[in-house]
């Protein structure tokens with residue numbers, strides 16, 4: 001969203017920008033989006049350059065979420081506010097249709113600034129309209145999620161030729177409970193993969209973020225890839241934790257509390273931009289690639305099939 005083009009506001013009003021601009025309804029901040037197709041920050045580590053996000057902020061509350069800094073532009077903090085103050089764009093579908101009218105067809109990611117199937121989607125039901133708009137425009141797209149709510153739209157996603165990437169970085173519940181406290185557990189996500197595959201959805205796994213020194217041991221990677229393959233996924237895209245501005249402070253604060261002995265090693269591993277050292281990243285990606293081959297899956301980003309505009313005639317209910 002282009003917050004920088006919002007009109008001037010009352011300079012004497014010192015409430016956060018979001019509270020001056022949004023309507024607070026049912027615990028969500030509703031705001032009219034002016035731009036739906038946004039550039040993906042390079043630090044995100046995913047293949048697409050453009051993204052559509054009906055929600056900003058995410059109740060899944062992942063410690064290492066790379067989208068946290070977006071909340072600062074709203075006058076909120078990148079920590080607890082990102083997890084609890086969720087911004088909704090009720091005009092997302094109408095606005096997206098306008099932008100797709102002049103879109104060149106480059107693939108887009110859906111759900112980068114906040115999981116597009118988090119709890120807010122139960123109330124707002126924006127995704128069926130977004131899926132239909134992208135499919136009818138012939139734009140290849142990948143929906144990123146950790147939420148079983150995506151199953152509600154399995155039929156429409158399958159007919160649209162959408163790709164769904166379910167995030168499963170590790171299968172150790174002790175880690176998951178502390179770093180992804182608002183998301184369902186790994187077993188539920190593995191079952192979600194199986195259900196999506198059964199429903200005919202082009203489903204793969206985003207193995208992200210691999211947490212240095214916490215979830216990157218050879219046996220942890222092996223267990224994760226093995227169970228992903230057993231769930232029926234055919235492709236895995238691994239991404240090592242990135243620590244851009246906003247994420248770095250929130251994750252670092254937790255790391256210092258929970259694993260103080262690792263702080264120095266993280267400082268050695270990450271550069272000022274929050275990227276892990278190339279040597280470390282390549283080693284982890286290489287290990288996961290080998291495991292994927294062992295278990296008969298592709299590794300790395302797999303582009304969704306391009307579609308003819310207008311395909312298919314979707315009925316959104």
Ligand code: SF4
Pocket residue numbers: 057058059060061062064065066067111112113114115145146183
């Ligand atoms: S589910 Fe995705 S968008 Fe939501 S907090 Fe986790 S990493 Fe961020």
